[in-house]
Amino acid sequence: MTTTQAELKEFEEQADRWFLENKPANPGFILPETFMEVGTDSQFEFLRDWQNKVYENGYVGMAWPKEYGGGGVDQVFQDIATKAMAKHRVPFLPNTIGLNWAGPLILMMGSDADKAKYIKGILSAEDIWCQGFSEPDHGSDLGSAQCKAVKDGDEYVVNGSKIWTSLGSYAKYMILLARTSQQSSSKYAGLSFFLAPMQAEGIEPRPIKKLTGEYGFCQTFFNDARIPASSMMGNEGEGWKVAMATLTFERGAAGGQAGGLAMMDLTIDDIVELARRAKRNGRPAIEDPHVRNELVDLITESKNNSLMAARAKVPALATDWPTAISMSGKLRSSELKRRMCQFAISLQGANGARYVSKDAVDGGMWQRSYLNAFSGTIGGGTTQIQHNIIGERVLGLPKG
Amino acid sequence: MATIEFTEEQTMLLETAVDFCRKNSPLDGVRRQIELDDSVDAGIWSEMADLGWLGITIPEQYGGLGLSLADVVPIVESMGRHLMGSPYVPTVLAANALVVSGSEAQKNHWLPQIAAGAVASMALTEEDGNWRLQEIQSQGVISGDAVSLSGKKCFVLDAPKAGVIVVSAMIDGAPRLVLVQADQLPTNALTRETVIDETRRSYTLNLEGITVPAVQVLDGADFASIEQAALLLLTAEMAGGLAGVLHVIVDYLTTRKQFDQYIGSYQSLKHPSVQILLSMEACRSHLYHAATLLAGEDANAIESAIRMAKAQGSEAFAFAGDRAVQFHGGFGFTYDCDAQLFLRRALWCQYQFGDAAYHRALLGPLLLDEVS
Numbered sequence: 001m002t003t004t005q006a007e008l009k010e011f012e013e014q015a016d017r018w019f020l021e022n023k024p025a026n027p028g029f030i031l032p033e034t035f036m037e038v039g040t041d042s043q044f045e046f047l048r049d050w051q052n053k054v055y056e057n058g059y060v061g062m063a064w065p066k067e068y069g070g071g072g073v074d075q076v077f078q079d080i081a082t083k084a085m086a087k088h089r090v091p092f093l094p095n096t097i098g099l100n101w102a103g104p105l106i107l108m109m110g111s112d113a114d115k116a117k118y119i120k121g122i123l124s125a126e127d128i129w130c131q132g133f134s135e136p137d138h139g140s141d142l143g144s145a146q147c148k149a150v151k152d153g154d155e156y157v158v159n160g161s162k163i164w165t166s167l168g169s170y171a172k173y174m175i176l177l178a179r180t181s182q183q184s185s186s187k188y189a190g191l192s193f194f195l196a197p198m199q200a201e202g203i204e205p206r207p208i209k210k211l212t213g214e215y216g217f218c219q220t221f222f223n224d225a226r227i228p229a230s231s232m233m234g235n236e237g238e239g240w241k242v243a244m245a246t247l248t249f250e251r252g253a254a255g256g257q258a259g260g261l262a263m264m265d266l267t268i269d270d271i272v273e274l275a276r277r278a279k280r281n282g283r284p285a286i287e288d289p290h291v292r293n294e295l296v297d298l299i300t301e302s303k304n305n306s307l308m309a310a311r312a313k314v315p316a317l318a319t320d321w322p323t324a325i326s327m328s329g330k331l332r333s334s335e336l337k338r339r340m341c342q343f344a345i346s347l348q349g350a351n352g353a354r355y356v357s358k359d360a361v362d363g364g365m366w367q368r369s370y371l372n373a374f375s376g377t378i379g380g381g382t383t384q385i386q387h388n389i390i391g392e393r394v395l396g397l398p399k400g
Numbered sequence: 401m402a403t404i405e406f407t408e409e410q411t412m413l414l415e416t417a418v419d420f421c422r423k424n425s426p427l428d429g430v431r432r433q434i435e436l437d438d439s440v441d442a443g444i445w446s447e448m449a450d451l452g453w454l455g456i457t458i459p460e461q462y463g464g465l466g467l468s469l470a471d472v473v474p475i476v477e478s479m480g481r482h483l484m485g486s487p488y489v490p491t492v493l494a495a496n497a498l499v500v501s502g503s504e505a506q507k508n509h510w511l512p513q514i515a516a517g518a519v520a521s522m523a524l525t526e527e528d529g530n531w532r533l534q535e536i537q538s539q540g541v542i543s544g545d546a547v548s549l550s551g552k553k554c555f556v557l558d559a560p561k562a563g564v565i566v567v568s569a570m571i572d573g574a575p576r577l578v579l580v581q582a583d584q585l586p587t588n589a590l591t592r593e594t595v596i597d598e599t600r601r602s603y604t605l606n607l608e609g610i611t612v613p614a615v616q617v618l619d620g621a622d623f624a625s626i627e628q629a630a631l632l633l634l635t636a637e638m639a640g641g642l643a644g645v646l647h648v649i650v651d652y653l654t655t656r657k658q659f660d661q662y663i664g665s666y667q668s669l670k671h672p673s674v675q676i677l678l679s680m681e682a683c684r685s686h687l688y689h690a691a692t693l694l695a696g697e698d699a700n701a702i703e704s705a706i707r708m709a710k711a712q713g714s715e716a717f718a719f720a721g722d723r724a725v726q727f728h729g730g731f732g733f734t735y736d737c738d739a740q741l742f743l744r745r746a747l748w749c750q751y752q753f754g755d756a757a758y759h760r761a762l763l764g765p766l767l768l769d770e771v772s
Contacts, residue, residue, distance in 0.1 A: 286769075292764045293757065295764075296708075296711075301682075306403075311404055311688070314688075316414060317404075317684060325681055384667075387675075395674065400670070
């Protein structure tokens with residue numbers, strides 16, 4: 001397929017105009033920043049309608065095959081559309097697990113029937129997906145999953161529970177990692193991977209109330225739940241391999257992620273802008289020398305994080321501990337975000353003590369963002385575990 | 401412009417410099433050199449000249465290689481890693497000042513000599529420790545075709561070895577740069593200073609009674625360029641020093657046992673070591689980003705990148721040196737422990753040409769205030 005620069009330019013202008021003109025008005029309630037924070041029906045419906053509209057107008061799944069509901073064009077168009085979404089700061093697309101993990105997985109290894117059944121619903125947000133990997137007793141240690149699936153005729157009977165299932169209450173399907181054999185050669189070999197229907201009897205997602213006071217996650221209980229054997233991806237015992245493939249989808253490759261904005265991210269520019277508006281003792285916070293010192297420090301750290309990607313492309317500069325940069329991305333970005341949000345509250349004088357309400361600065365989003373930022377510093381291995389991992393695997397320090 | 405570029409030349413220079421400094425500046429060698437008068441062995445200095453390192457930033461028509469300060473960075477970083485002392489940085493800074501602010505005659509006279517191995521130095525700071533290079537008390541009074549200097553300059557590195565020193569002084573109410581040759585210094589003009597980094601040979605230069613031909617005043621007076629070059633090379637030393645001190649830490653944490661365990665298995669030592677690792681990577685990223693931008697035209701971007709690099713590196717290196725001493729326990733309290741060498745180097749780097757708070761204050765207008 002050849003695409004001319006003129007076509008790209010024209011598409012860029014078209015996408016830019018569409019997102020400018022179609023950016024939804026403020027719904028009158030505070031919106032989540034990621035799919036992990038969707039806590040009310042009105043938030044969910046608002047975001048699902050938005051994704052549906054984006055899809056109907058052809059701006060998501062652009063590079064996915066046309067026969068299954070995608071756009072069938074080059075990935076470069078999707079990248080342009082995604083950039084326009086970020087530029088206009090439109091809401092994110094909530095079907096994150098479907099668009100980024102389940103969809104690419106089904107396109108890569110699913111049957112034609114699977115693709116016909118699932119892909120369009122993922123893109124249109126009619127079929128919401130959730131993820132069932134983590135378990136209450138095995139936070140980051142997926143290989144030790146204990147949730148059991150026992151074959152019975154053309155079904156599997158599932159017992160156990162999964163935790164941190166975002167959108168669990170709204171999901172039609174779950175990508176589920178379950179133990180199908182207790183006698184396997186290793187803990188990994190006993191796992192299998194399913195596209196489990198959430199409406200099956202015996203599956204109960206129970207919302208978990210977060211420290212923000214909102215909902216957004218579920219613990220999903222399986223009580224003799226029966227799911228069709230045909231919903232297995234790959235063969236029995238290949239679940240670990242499939243799960244790892246699911247977690248490593250790269251952008252751009254054929255059958256890659258559907259694209260579109262996955263989160264409303266805060267940047268240091270937002271904090272600087274807040275410092276101009278927020279008042280400390282009657283003056284704009286940005287005039288306070290201590291605030292300025294801290295802001296410059298945060299900008300420096302933020303700049304560093306954005307430079308790391310460029311650094312990683314220069315092997316000659318990755319000398320002593322070459323994996324330090326790649327192993328520390330999540331640690332650096334999640335800790336910076338937590339500190340930025342914490343700092344944003346300090347710009348508000350006594351109003352720093354408010355919480356989500358109309359009197360709070362920006363409706364209390366900074367306070368809520370700070371509390372939510374712990375999802376990054378705890379999820380996927382806490383900051384403290386990250387330090388252990390980097391200390392041991394990168395610096396070669398002994399295990400404790 | 402890419403955010404970080406690293407050229408073939410830089411790659412080769414880094415490889416050569418890493419080997420050269422490892423071979424010529426092992427830590428016991430650094431300790432031996434501390435006891436001697438000079439900051440480096442004369443033979444090693446002439447090898448550095450033979451490698452062409454002194455002429456890197458000097459244009460080809462003056463006998464140099466015609467490369468840039470960005471190409472000096474990998475060399476200085478490698479020296480910093482091995483705490484190698486030498487007049488290399490002051491000489492490069494003086495050559496750079498001549499390239500940027502010197503007249504054709506001044507360049508023709510001095511640059512080929514420097515490229516061939518002559519030592520040069522800079523005399524900028526004064527007794528009050530002010531980091532603002534243009535706020536100086538030293539005076540130069542022009543009378544006929546001579547300029548008479550007065551005042552006192554501090555932290556003049558390797559001054560007795562220098563064939564020429566670039567001195568800042570107020571002339572007719574404006575800060576200017578004057579070349580002072582070794583043979584124009586009265587006896588006793590130089591006094592050795594006691595400084596925290598014992599690998600340095602730092603001197604006070606008393607300007608009283610020094611009169612030089614007025615043609616030795618540099619045509620230009622680009623203090624911003626002098627400051628940027630100094631900050632870039634100090635950050636290069638700090639980036640190297642961070643890697644060097646982290647190796648000292650990791651070596652000890654993986655060999656020293658307490659309570660039947662290697663001390664590196666304790667999280668209270670492991671976690672700060674990771675913090676140092678990430679701050680070292682950050683320092684290197686900021687450093688090579690600043691070096692990359694230098695080739696461009698965006699003055700604000702260059703200044704921001706360089707000040708950010710110095711601010712971040714200063715704090716990171718000082719923290720690493722401080723923790724290195726602490727992690728060595730009782731041994732860390734002794735002169736024999738190498739951690740102190742790095743801590744002392746870090747303190748020198750932190751307080752030369754502005755500490756972190758100073759640069760962050762200057763970054764405020766560049767990063768925070770809307771351009772009107």
